Amino acid sequence: MKDYDPSRYPAVAVTVDLVVLTIRDDELCVLLVRRGEAPFKGQWALPGGFIQPAEDLDEAAARELHEETGLSPQDVYVEQLATYGAPRRDPRMRVVSVAYLALAPDLPAPQSGSDAADARWTPVASLLGRNRRLAFDHELILNDGLERARSKIEYTSLAAAFCSAEFTVAELRRVYEIVWGITIDARNFHRKATKTIGFLEPTGMTTTRDGGRPAQLYRRGSAELLSPPLVRPADHAHQTNDQPGA
Amino acid sequence: MKDYDPSRYPAVAVTVDLVVLTIRDDELCVLLVRRGEAPFKGQWALPGGFIQPAEDLDEAAARELHEETGLSPQDVYVEQLATYGAPRRDPRMRVVSVAYLALAPDLPAPQSGSDAADARWTPVASLLGRNRRLAFDHELILNDGLERARSKIEYTSLAAAFCSAEFTVAELRRVYEIVWGITIDARNFHRKATKTIGFLEPTGMTTTRDGGRPAQLYRRGSAELLSPPLVRPADHAHQTNDQPGA
DNA sequence: TCCAGTTATCGTCGTTATGACGATAAATCT
DNA sequence: AGATTTATCGTCATAACGACGATAACTGGA
Numbered sequence: 001m002k003d004y005d006p007s008r009y010p011a012v013a014v015t016v017d018l019v020v021l022t023i024r025d026d027e028l029c030v031l032l033v034r035r036g037e038a039p040f041k042g043q044w045a046l047p048g049g050f051i052q053p054a055e056d057l058d059e060a061a062a063r064e065l066h067e068e069t070g071l072s073p074q075d076v077y078v079e080q081l082a083t084y085g086a087p088r089r090d091p092r093m094r095v096v097s098v099a100y101l102a103l104a105p106d107l108p109a110p111q112s113g114s115d116a117a118d119a120r121w122t123p124v125a126s127l128l129g130r131n132r133r134l135a136f137d138h139e140l141i142l143n144d145g146l147e148r149a150r151s152k153i154e155y156t157s158l159a160a161a162f163c164s165a166e167f168t169v170a171e172l173r174r175v176y177e178i179v180w181g182i183t184i185d186a187r188n189f190h191r192k193a194t195k196t197i198g199f200l201e202p203t204g205m206t207t208t209r210d211g212g213r214p215a216q217l218y219r220r221g222s223a224e225l226l227s228p229p230l231v232r233p234a235d236h237a238h239q240t241n242d243q244p245g246a
Numbered sequence: 247m248k249d250y251d252p253s254r255y256p257a258v259a260v261t262v263d264l265v266v267l268t269i270r271d272d273e274l275c276v277l278l279v280r281r282g283e284a285p286f287k288g289q290w291a292l293p294g295g296f297i298q299p300a301e302d303l304d305e306a307a308a309r310e311l312h313e314e315t316g317l318s319p320q321d322v323y324v325e326q327l328a329t330y331g332a333p334r335r336d337p338r339m340r341v342v343s344v345a346y347l348a349l350a351p352d353l354p355a356p357q358s359g360s361d362a363a364d365a366r367w368t369p370v371a372s373l374l375g376r377n378r379r380l381a382f383d384h385e386l387i388l389n390d391g392l393e394r395a396r397s398k399i400e401y402t403s404l405a406a407a408f409c410s411a412e413f414t415v416a417e418l419r420r421v422y423e424i425v426w427g428i429t430i431d432a433r434n435f436h437r438k439a440t441k442t443i444g445f446l447e448p449t450g451m452t453t454t455r456d457g458g459r460p461a462q463l464y465r466r467g468s469a470e471l472l473s474p475p476l477v478r479p480a481d482h483a484h485q486t487n488d489q490p491g492a
Numbered sequence: 493t494c495c496a497g498t499t500a501t502c503g504t505c506g507t508t509a510t511g512a513c514g515a516t517a518a519a520t521c522t
Numbered sequence: 523a524g525a526t527t528t529a530t531c532g533t534c535a536t537a538a539c540g541a542c543g544a545t546a547a548c549t550g551g552a
Contacts (some may be wrong), residue, residue, distance in 0.1 A: 011257035014331065014342050015364050053256050053340065057331040083329040083344045085260065085303040094299065096260050096342065098329050153497070170528075188511060190530065196508095212528025213518040228477065416499075434540065436501065441538095458499025459547040474538070 012085075013095045016060040017048035017138065019081060019145030020069065020102040023162050027123040028140060028178050031069060032134070034118035039091050040135030046142065047089040047119065048097065061137055068119060071103075076104045076243050077161040081145055097136075101145045155229035157199050160220035166203055168215035169193050180232055192229040192230065198223020259341045262306040263294030265391030266348040267325060267387060268316065269408050273369040274424050276388060277315060278380070280364035285337050286381030292388065294343065307346040314365060315350075319347065320357055322350045323407040327391050335383050342425065343382075347391045349407040389456050396425055401475035406466035414461035415439050417485075426478055444469020 020031040032044040047068040051060040057080070062073045078100055085096035124146060133139055153159040159175045160167065173189045176182075193199055200218040208214045264278040278290040285372040293314040297306040303326070308319045324346055331342035370392060378387055405421045406413065419435045422428075439445055446464040454460045 012297070013262045014258045014260065015540090025430070051258070051331065051342075054333050056333060057342070060281055080328055083303060085297065087300050087302060096297075096303070096344070098342075168529085169412060185511070185513085186528085187513080187530075191532095192510085194530090204300070208519060208528090211520070211527070212526085213520095214528080215529055229475075231474065231510085414500085431540070431542085432499085433501075433503090433542075437503095438539080440501090454499090454548060456499070458497085459501080459550070461500055477539085 007078065010094065013090075014051050015048050015095055015097045016051060016057060016064055017046045017084075017097045017099045017141060018061065018064055018068070018102055019046060019099060019142055020065065020071075020076075020104060021124075021145070021149055021162075022104040022106055022121065023175060023178055024106050024121055024123075025124065026178060028146075029121040029123050030127075030145075032120060032122045033068065035135055036118075041043060043135045044122070044132070045135035046099075046138045051098075059099050061102075062096075065100075065102055069105070071102075071104060075107060076102050077158060078102045081141070081148055084137055084141060086137065097141075099145065101148055103149065103158060105162055105164050107164075150232070153179060153230070154232050155226055156224055157220055157226060157230045161218075166205065166207075166217040166219055168207060168210060168217060170210055170215060172200075172218075176193070176230070180235060196223075196226050196228075197221075199226055248250055256340065257460060259336075259339060260297050261294050261341055261343045262303060262310055263292045263330075263343045263345045263387060264307065264314070264348055264389055265292060265345060266309055266311065266322075266350060267370075267391070267395055267408075268350040268352050268367065269421060269424055270352050270367055270369075270422065272424060273371065275367040275369050276373075277369045281312065281381055282364075289381045290368070290378070291381035292345075292384045297344075303344050304346075307344075307348075307480055311346075311348055317348075317350060317353070322348050322355060323404060324348045327387070327394055330383055330387060332383065335370075343393065345385075345387045347394055349395065349404060349408050351408055353410075370396075395479070399425060399476070400478050401472055402470060403466055403472060409466075412451065412453075412463040412465055414453060414456060414463060415446070416456055416461060418464075420447075424477070428479060442469075442472050442474075443467075 011190045018031070018172045022029050022031075035043055035045050037039055047064060049060075049064050049067075051057065051169055052063075055063065058078075061078055061080075065071055065073065065076065065078065081101040082098040083096060085092065085094075089095060089097070124142070126137075127134070127142070134142065153176065159172055159179070160180075162175045163171050169190050170186065172193060173184055173186060176189070177184055198221040201221045203217045203219055205217040206214040207217055265275070266273055268277075277293055279293045281287055281289055281291050293310060293328075295306075295310050297303065298309075301309065304324070307324055307326075311317055311319065311324065327345040327347040329337065329342060329344045331340075331453070333340060335341060335343070370388070373380070373385075380388065399422065405418055405425070407422045408425075409417050415436050416432065418439060419430055419432060420437070423430055444467040447467045449463045449465055451463040452460040453463055
């Protein structure tokens with residue numbers, strides 16, 4: 001019923017929250033900030049903030065990302081994740097939050113540009129089964145972001161977004177191993193990565209930074225979709241039967 | 247910065263818009279309503295409306311779906327699509343719209359439950375290159391919904407959401423052919439559909455409603471993800487895969 | 493009744509993709 | 523120099539897929 005005057009409806013605040021993932025020391029990490037004020041004062045939360053009157057959602061996400069990390073959208077892949085709007089998710093008022101997922105390489109950049117007093121990279125593994133929960137529904141948002149990241153690298157070349165601009169096949173393989181939490185045969189992965197057109201673009205350079213025989217350096221290829229995709233071994237844990245419904 | 251009072255920020259209206267897809271007469275159709283008031287009075291738009299103070303986003307989507315179509319979430323698959331919030335997308339005020347994608351079988355249900363005076367199923371093909379554009383940014387939302395539907399049926403069993411509860415392999419194949427706009431070899435598709443575990447669940451019944459030799463009737467299987475997925479022939483339109491000889 | 497038409501279903505063949513794993517290459521470390 | 527480490531190439535068996543022939547089981551008409 002778009003036909004009613006929008007201003008007749010109760011005001012809602014709209015925020016943008018960020019799930020910024022990176023890989024540090026062979027661990028998948030998420031950027032968290034410690035809240036300085038109520039509600040959830042002192043607890044960890046995803047970085048985010050209110051949208052400005054004149055900016056689009058994507059712009060708000062890019063701005064927040066820059067404010068919190070100093071990262072520019074050039075260095076980082078950003079996409080919209082999902083929107084969360086449960087009536088009581090913020091005790092102060094109705095707040096609808098548009099979540100964004102960002103994948104960043106482990107840049108030497110300082111952690112903060114940073115208007116968040118206390119921001120840090122937290123290994124996601126350390127957040128599981130933890131008593132110190134995240135603020136709001138950010139745990140839910142984080143899990144959705146993780147699942148999105150895990151599935152996205154199956155059929156796109158986005159795993160390379162975790163690597164620096166030039167990287168080796170083995171470094172890319174480590175990304176998959178860390179994000180998926182499995183080990184992958186180096187030889188089969190090498191074959192797959194180098195034979196999938198558009199995945200890797202050779203630079204002609206080599207590096208020995210990972211030790212052993214020098215490895216070719218590649219850049220991220222131009223193909224957005226990998227065909228065929230990399231198959232993630234099915235998580236045989238519990239394939240739940242999903243019923244349609246909102 | 248989550249730490250400011252939300253009420254200090256300019257009010258934003260939040261709506262839910264629906265991309266409801268179904269297949270009628272071998273065509274992919276989307277539910278559109280004709281707007282009765284300004285802005286965009288008289289133009290076609292996606293159904294939708296403002297969220298209520300006490301309802302979650304998914305609930306708002308289910309409510310709107312029911313109001314516009316009479317369909318209940320049991321009959322229809324619904325998932326959140328994306329959120330749109332460009333500053334001027336609604337000329338009246340800042341409106342952020344959370345779009346949902348719904349996939350419905352061609353039910354004999356009446357078109358309206360219906361508070362929209364004028365609602366109808368429109369073949370999406372008839373909207374391409376058309377001069378009568380949709381209201382707001384609904385054309386963009388529709389395209390995103392179509393792309394989501396096209397890719398979603400690749401790796402899930404959701405194509406069955408377009409069929410009635412019991413369906414034949416050929417009916418399912420028609421769904422793929424229509425949504426993807428291609429033709430598929432009936433024999434290879436039959437092999438793939440019946441051999442992919444969790445895709446189809448046999449009922450033991452047969453039907454001759456499509457003519458010819460009686461066909462087995464199936465229900466949608468319990469697997470949410472198809473492994474391996476059905477591969478949609480790559481759209482070689484402009485996949486920029488330039489590989490210098492490698 | 494019998495045959496033509498239609499659709500369903502099964503099977504075959506060659507090609508490609510994949511998992512397991514052996515072997516060699518080219519650097520560093522001791 | 524030899525051990526160690528990592529990169530890269532190859533082989534083999536199996537699975538999945540595209541193309542397509544063949545057969546099965548119904549319906550509608552001659």
